[in-house]
Amino acid sequence: MTDVTEAGSPCVMDDPTTLRIERLLPGPLDRAWRYLTVSDLRRQWLASGEMTLEEGASFELVWRNEELSDPPGTRPEGFPEEHRMTCRIVEVDAPRKLVFTWGEKAEVMFQLEERGDDVLFTVIHSRVTDRAILLNVSAGWHAHLDVLVARANGRKPESFWDRWLSLKSDYERRLNA
Template sequence: MNEHAKVNDYAAVVEQATLKLERLLPGPAERVWSYLTDSDLRRKWLASGPMDLTVDGPMELVWRNDELTDPPGSRPEGFGEEHRMQSRVTEIDPPRKLAFAWGGGEVSFMLEPKGGDVLLTVIHKRISDRANMVKIGAGWHAHLDILKARLEAIAPKPFWDHWSHLRDDYEAMIPA
């Protein structure tokens, strides 16, 4: 990491039903962009699936969180081996911004060069309720930690164990 101040890894509730997370990642922006848009690279930290990189273009995210880290850790009850979500791109400005629908909400990724690094800002809007804010906050946090590890070529923490620990943190942090 360079001279820029360390960003807080935890999500912040920036308005009702909205979480914001930031990560300072090794650049350049085009490299980070490829990890957002290329299915083979995205599956290494989040979810695979085709993405039509046009506004209103269809996309699918296919989560296989057991495959993100070796070992994967202990999968909590209520989660399966695979989860799929059909979606569509709502905004695209390579390599600066990508946004897509997420259920009744929207997720956006903004990339801002900071010297040789890139500040990635993730904003997840219109989260249905507090319980989902806790799960989603822990989820984005854990997935972004894996992305950072992949970009730094270091081994990430076991996904499920890390997510479970973060879920407890977010349970204490997210207002009732």
């Protein structure tokens, strides 16, 4: 397992269609849970969207990555200014675990675990069968979690799109190795 105390540690492939990435956030556990479940806090690092935390409940994630950092960097060609995706809650064990669908086939699980005064924040994205999507979501989770760590620690995040582009190149090399 990658040392999660290392800033910007990469995604790890648990199998060919499942990636895992971990970060340490400042606690307490409820604070980290709110960054995941409260739309106004989640939009600061990932995507907005009101959630009803009940199994089977649908919700929409709305990405506006230009709003994650100042400056945002240059959006890559082919990426819209805004992206929307309908998800469905699969499992809730507040404030430790949240699982929801990601598009039609994939699933994302968030696990939060106390580590002293910190919280181990784990993202497991499974059933990613397309290599191009795997590259995008690997770089995406890495860049989004870098923003979350910066915000949770009261720091200004670096340029989102510039970071994402750099990470995508890195993940292309890693996944080809």
